[in-house]
Amino acid sequence: xxxxxxxxxxxxxxxxxxxxxxxxxxxxxxxxxxxxxxxxxxxxxxxxxxxxxxxxxxxxxxxxxxxxxxxxxxxxxxxxxxxxxxxxxxxxxxxxxxxxxxxxxxxxxxxxxxxxxxxxxxxxxxxxxxxxxxxxxxxxxxxxxxxxxxxxxxxxxxxxxxxxxxxxxxxxxxxxxxxxxxxxxxxxxxxxxxxxxxxx
Amino acid sequence: xxxxxxxxxxxxxxxxxxxxxxxxxxxxxxxxxxxxxxxxxxxxxxxxxxxxxxxxxxxxxxxxxxxxxxxxxxxxxxxxxxxxxxxxxxxxxxxxxxxxxxxxxxxxxxxxxxxxxxxxxxxxxxxxxxxxxxxxxxxxxxxxxxxxxxxxxxxxxxxxxxxxxxxxxxxxxxxxxxxxxxxxxxxxxxxxxxxxxxxxxxxxxxxxxxxxxxxxxxxxxxxxxxxxxxxxxxxxxxxxxxxxxxxxxxxxxxxxxxxxxxxxxxxxx
Numbered sequence: 001x002x003x004x005x006x007x008x009x010x011x012x013x014x015x016x017x018x019x020x021x022x023x024x025x026x027x028x029x030x031x032x033x034x035x036x037x038x039x040x041x042x043x044x045x046x047x048x049x050x051x052x053x054x055x056x057x058x059x060x061x062x063x064x065x066x067x068x069x070x071x072x073x074x075x076x077x078x079x080x081x082x083x084x085x086x087x088x089x090x091x092x093x094x095x096x097x098x099x100x101x102x103x104x105x106x107x108x109x110x111x112x113x114x115x116x117x118x119x120x121x122x123x124x125x126x127x128x129x130x131x132x133x134x135x136x137x138x139x140x141x142x143x144x145x146x147x148x149x150x151x152x153x154x155x156x157x158x159x160x161x162x163x164x165x166x167x168x169x170x171x172x173x174x175x176x177x178x179x180x181x182x183x184x185x186x187x188x189x190x191x192x193x194x195x196x197x198x199x200x
Numbered sequence: 201x202x203x204x205x206x207x208x209x210x211x212x213x214x215x216x217x218x219x220x221x222x223x224x225x226x227x228x229x230x231x232x233x234x235x236x237x238x239x240x241x242x243x244x245x246x247x248x249x250x251x252x253x254x255x256x257x258x259x260x261x262x263x264x265x266x267x268x269x270x271x272x273x274x275x276x277x278x279x280x281x282x283x284x285x286x287x288x289x290x291x292x293x294x295x296x297x298x299x300x301x302x303x304x305x306x307x308x309x310x311x312x313x314x315x316x317x318x319x320x321x322x323x324x325x326x327x328x329x330x331x332x333x334x335x336x337x338x339x340x341x342x343x344x345x346x347x348x349x350x351x352x353x354x355x356x357x358x359x360x361x362x363x364x365x366x367x368x369x370x371x372x373x374x375x376x377x378x379x380x381x382x383x384x385x386x387x388x389x390x391x392x393x394x395x396x397x398x399x400x401x402x403x404x405x406x407x408x409x410x411x412x413x414x415x416x417x418x419x420x421x422x423x424x425x426x427x428x429x430x431x432x433x434x435x436x437x438x439x440x441x442x443x444x445x446x447x448x449x450x451x452x453x454x455x456x457x458x459x460x461x462x463x464x465x466x467x468x469x
Contacts, residue, residue: 033279040271044264052259054252069259070267077271081279088242095249103217142254160218161251167213168220185212189244198246 025090026083033080040077047091048073051098058102058164068105072098103164145195153188156181208237215244354432358382358389371395371444371465379442379467386436388469391429392420398446404464405447408433410440417442419451442467 025046031039051072056065075097083093146154152174159170167185171178207230213219214227231238358364361382368378375395381388390406398404406417417433433442444465 033276035276037268037272041268044267048264048267049256049258050253052263053256056257057255066259066263069263070270073267074270074274078274078277081277087238088245089249091253092242092245092249095252096245099248099252100217138250138256139254142250157216157251160213160216161248162255165218166220167218170218179209182209182213185216185218186209186244187212189212189215189247192250193243193247196247196250198243198250 025094026085029076029080029083029090032077033083043076044073047076047094050091050095054095054098054162055102057162058099059105064105065102068101069098072101075101099161106164141196142192145192148195149188149191150184152176152180153184153191156184157188157192160185208234211237211240211244215241215248354387355389355430358385358387358432361385367467369465369467373464377444377465381436381469383436387432387434388436388442389430389432390417390442391427391431392423392444393428394426395423395428397423401449402446403449404428405445405451406431406433407443407445408436408440409443410437412437412439416451419447419449436469440469442469 025043028039028043028046032043048069052065052069055068055072056062059065059068072094076094083090087093088096146157149157155174156167156170159165159173160167163170165173167181168178170185171181174181176184207226210219210223210227210230214224219227231241359380361384363384364380364382366378366380368376370376371392373396375392377390377392379388379390392404395404403422404420406420408415408417415435418431420428420431422428442465446464
């Protein structure tokens with residue numbers, strides 16, 4: 001019942017950028033919830049690069065990024081039964097988990113001396129990550145949509161999401177009132193959502 | 201209305217985890233009844249997931265084997281809401297004013313945040329009932345507590361507990377007390393500064409008073425350089441108060457009874 005025929009071409013590990021990926025991930029998560037290790041193997045292949053990518057983007061340190069990635073994937077394994085498709089896609093569920101874990105990690109080790117990271121983050125060009133193969137199309141799309149934002153919106157999103165900063169930290173980095181940053185972040189995400197054609 | 205709109209502007213930061221723990225808690229409460237907001241957050245999270253996808257990098261191949269092995273050794277959680285851990289729901293209430301989680305000074309996450317907020321919620325009512333006037337915590341007291349940390353493992357264990365919460369207040373008759381309490385350990389560390397000096401024949405005694413019975417905790421040692429303690433009170437139970445009385449130096453003759461002398465301090469734990 002829980003075995004997955006991985007020779008089935010329809011099941012053959014769609015990449016995250018393919019339209020069928022989300023539905024498949026949901027299906028596989030259901031199987032994972034029942035303890036299906038093969039399904040978890042597939043889930044790993046589908047999400048590991050994205051999880052590792054965003055964690056590394058936020059955490060930076062490669063060894064710590066691996067640790068956090070492992071934690072996130074274990075949490076997917078442990079909590080697969082808690083995933084509710086009515087409240088968002090499986091991909092968003094996993095990425096929310098991953099980003100939050102990454103942010104928790106940097107905030108728990110954050111000290112003043114580490115704040116030099118901030119210039120590094122602000123200067124990171126968006127196309128810094130070149131290793132990913134599968135998601136180059138996705139990266140292009142996201143880059144184009146980020147480009148459609150105002151500069152303040154784009155900086156707010158980049159610092160907050162990729163940099164792991166709180167909105168008040170972003171506000172002080174950019175020298176803009178916190179209230180302004182809050183609304184820019186929301187506006188920016190709404191525009192990104194619409195630009196990326198996200199079904200909500 | 202205004203409040204709702206204010207909270208709602210947190211949607212963007214919330215969807216990107218760019219939010220402090222108290223703001224996150226506020227927004228979570230907001231989401232609990234605002235279906236539109238929950239839908240909006242779901243949509244924004246689809247967008248942030250795409251931001252993550254654009255950052256994809258293949259992890260080292262060895263990671264997979266580690267994750268698979270760890271999963272094989274990890275029990276999965278059942279569907280449905282998680283029961284609260286028993287210790288978290290232990291119905292102690294904190295002293296209502298000037299609560300100060302120990303680990304916030306560098307903006308670290310605060311496990312005791314919920315506790316602190318719960319204390320804030322009851323502050324209005326409890327402040328009226330409180331038998332003492334509360335003062336402002338002094339840096340000197342905190343320094344004293346830091347010293348105490350080095351001197352006693354038991355004290356250090358409470359001070360460094362994940363849910364340690366610091367409370368300070370003024371003693372009727374003079375002096376300031378600082379309490380650091382860990383609900384999970386059911387222990388607190390008590391120190392006092394500048395307590396009114398008593399004649400040699402008398403001393404201060406610490407009590408736990410509650411539905412489980414009244415217990416003498418300890419006769420406080422004489423003050424040194426104006427500082428009393430630290431002492432540890434263990435075995436806190438739900439409904440306990442912490443009380444301070446002046447007693448004959450040998451200790452009160454009524455260990456099982458309520459103190460008959462006036463209480464200098466009555467803390468609703």
